[in-house]
Amino acid sequence: MKKIEHIGIAVRDMSAASALYEQLLGVSCYKTEDVLSEGVHTAFFKAGDNKVELLAAITKESPIAKFLERKGEGIHHIAFDVDDILSEMSRLKAAGFQLLNEQPKRGADDKMVCFVHPKGTNGVLIELCQQIPTAQIG
Numbered sequence: 001m002k003k004i005e006h007i008g009i010a011v012r013d014m015s016a017a018s019a020l021y022e023q024l025l026g027v028s029c030y031k032t033e034d035v036l037s038e039g040v041h042t043a044f045f046k047a048g049d050n051k052v053e054l055l056a057a058i059t060k061e062s063p064i065a066k067f068l069e070r071k072g073e074g075i076h077h078i079a080f081d082v083d084d085i086l087s088e089m090s091r092l093k094a095a096g097f098q099l100l101n102e103q104p105k106r107g108a109d110d111k112m113v114c115f116v117h118p119k120g121t122n123g124v125l126i127e128l129c130q131q132i133p134t135a136q137i138g
């Protein structure tokens with residue numbers, strides 16, 4: 001894995017949290033995107049090379065809604081940038097990590113993603129993400 005791609009933070013009120021993070025980081029949100037398959041609304045911020053992703057639930061069934069119910073607001077996941085998500089997935093699987101999806105799926109911000117169960121990673125949900133080549137976005 002390469003660098004941390006972003007840190008995901010679960011929030012209850014996206015517009016309030018967005019305004020707060022704009023103030024905190026001193027930058028504007030550069031992208032908002034709904035990932036309907038996950039029932040989440042996302043907002044991305046850049047602070048230098050680092051990114052923060054705010055996540056709010058769209059539906060009650062959303063994993064974010066369940067997270068907020070169980071744990072309240074806070075850090076939801078850490079995402080690592082990978083060059084080859086399929087090979088990282090099989091490497092982790094062979095090492096005994098539990099993947100939450102068997103195939104990479106389309107995430108926010110033009111990424112293919114896979115999540116690793118926090119049960120096997122000291123309580124931290126890990127996201128692998130691979131940039132989708134610009135030519136394939138659409």
Ligand code: ZN
Pocket residue numbers: 006007008053077079127
């Ligand atoms: Zn993420």
